[in-house]
Amino acid sequence: MNFLLIIAGLVLLILGGNWLLKSAVALSLKLEIPKIVIGMTVVSFATSAPELIVSINAALSGAPDLALGNVIGSNIANLGLVLGITLLLGSMEVQKSFYKTNWPVMMIASAMLYLFLISDKVIVQYEGVILFSFLIIFLVYLLRFQKTAILDELPEDDEPLPLYKIVLFLTIGGLGLWGGSELLIKGATALALEFGVTERVIAVTVVSIGTSIPELAASVVAVLKKEKAISLGNLIGSNVFNILAVLGVTSMITPVAVTDMGLLNNDIFWMLGVSLLILPLVFFPKGMRLNWKDGIVLLAIYGLFIYFTI
Structure with missing residues (x-):
């Protein structure tokens, strides 16, 4: 039953998330x-919306480990x-913006x-404001100085819609996100109790994989369609948004x-470690590209993370 809820x-x-993106x-x-502004702001926020809604809802429901773990x-x-998984399906060229802006910001x-977190084990309101302000500075910098570094991230079928359809998609998208987060949190917390594991374990495994499914689906579709594969910058951008927007906004609402x-x-060191590892993988053995061998390394590390966490 709890699995069904999840x-x-x-x-x-x-x-x-999909309806919200379409309407936005x-x-x-x-x-x-301009498309470039949409790509960096609207699209990024819409694809991070599942994480944002789940984290806010979890924090307000008294399950902060779900918010952070997610x-x-x-x-x-x-x-x-x-x-x-994306690298197993095809190799990836890496843009210069990776080591100039995206990776350092992440x-x-x-x-x-x-x-x-290490100082007092809580992210309070003013820290949330600092995180969110850093995001705004980063976006302003990208939009002003890095226009060439931002790939066109818009869906292929970005046709104009009549206003009533925009409002309809926006409404059902928002309701879908809210309802989905309610069911997910209810199912995840009950599942944790049922299996005798902590909410944190469910959050960093089941919930986080679930909220990463949109990125995974987009990556696989892009590779199979032989279109430009989802860029590394795009995944790094998603990570930046998760910390600065999702946790920034959540902690501004409630600590x-x-x-x-x-x-x-445990978990935060795995996050820092895998983020650091991307840099040497990009430069060695062949500069500025990633291939299936790197994909195997990353999947092995993810497998180890799940093994040691559970």
């Missing part, structure tokens, strides 16, 4: 906002699982999260405290 919640989150892009086109677990899943965001020390003693 699956139903994930399906609603994925559909809700259509609204941006209607308002004649973000930390999603970041590990994006690089270990999603990137790993590492700074990860380090900020670690420092905020996010660590109750299970496994998050600080």
